Amino acid sequence: MAMKVLRSDAARSRERILEVACAHDRGDLRLNEIAREAGVGVGTVYRHFPTVHALVEALSMTTIERMVELSRRSLADPDAGSAFSSYLRTALELQLEDGGLQVVLLSDADESPDVRAAKQEILHSFDALLRRAQQAGAVRDDLTAERLSHLICGIEHAVRLGSADDREPLLQILLNGLRPEVARS
Amino acid sequence: MAMKVLRSDAARSRERILEVACAHDRGDLRLNEIAREAGVGVGTVYRHFPTVHALVEALSMTTIERMVELSRRSLADPDAGSAFSSYLRTALELQLEDGGLQVVLLSDADESPDVRAAKQEILHSFDALLRRAQQAGAVRDDLTAERLSHLICGIEHAVRLGSADDREPLLQILLNGLRPEVARS
């Protein structure tokens, strides 16, 4: 982690800002408002997080790390099919928990190099997981990692439109749809 | 259509505004900017469209009418399964064409009574189409019209994240996933 050491007051401010910010809707962060609530000056917020996106990234950092963990665990699972589907399930859960994750993952304007590195590992692992599942015949072949990741974002979007109860049913439809087509009666 | 007759100058302004507005991103309409481009005063824009949502509704009006048409045609189709899947395909196309349609369909704060009425007909028809397809055994039973409409919005979202070429593949995955599950080898 290339994390420059902060002065004690700076570290305190940063923590207070993050603490306050995580209680806000990720899609509508007002830095001014957050400064007031955190009891710091606006300038302080803008110094720590020059753009709103930088703040969103910081808020998503722990979720992103969890996603990296998940990728490693899944690749270590010898069963390609179940590793793949449980990866999708957990990734969806993480995206639903962290409302800012989707934009961070999709954005190509990363503020933090740590975030960029983590995203690359996630993408690379996901690609490997998908190929493995395809070779095992568990997933249809006409599908790229990019398309599938967009589809996960789409499912996330759909669940957000309804209630959290929709998560598992919609995921089932997705998983069912990802299986290779077979002849039917 | 409960459409109050407009004075000639009012009708002209309204048209110019709509004409200009449809060239803008639906998610980021600046009424001030539109007024300037349309060569009318800001007040004029706000009188015709008190809120941004009212303008988005007006912009989507023709697409919504097309959607009503589609519903009627689909219900008239005797083949429940193919009526259902071609309905989904066309609805997705319409939503992709009209970037504001999704929010208009999902919002429950309709400004125009025409829009409200049309939405009710669309929802009702969609429900009937779905039930019919389920009774014909073409679609799994554990699925409500609301959830499915959210899923369509999710697919739209996914296609927008990628390119228009993703539309058909992703739709195939959805349709495949909607079929009742069968035993496999």
Add this chain to the structure above:
DNA sequence: CTCGAAACGGATAGATCATCCGCAACGGGA
């Protein structure tokens, strides 16, 4: 303790939103 560097705060310039009201244009009736 001293001092240079780092961080803080908040005034403020700039941008955008949405309202309000005096003025202009329309069009039905005489």
Add this chain to the structure above:
DNA sequence: TCCCGTTGCGGATGATCTATCCGTTTCGAG
């Protein structure tokens, strides 16, 4: 055709929000 009440128009304006800049304060190494 002209009159005049009604409807619509325009854009100045106040309110709100964003983001920067710089004088002041705090930190901590020596």
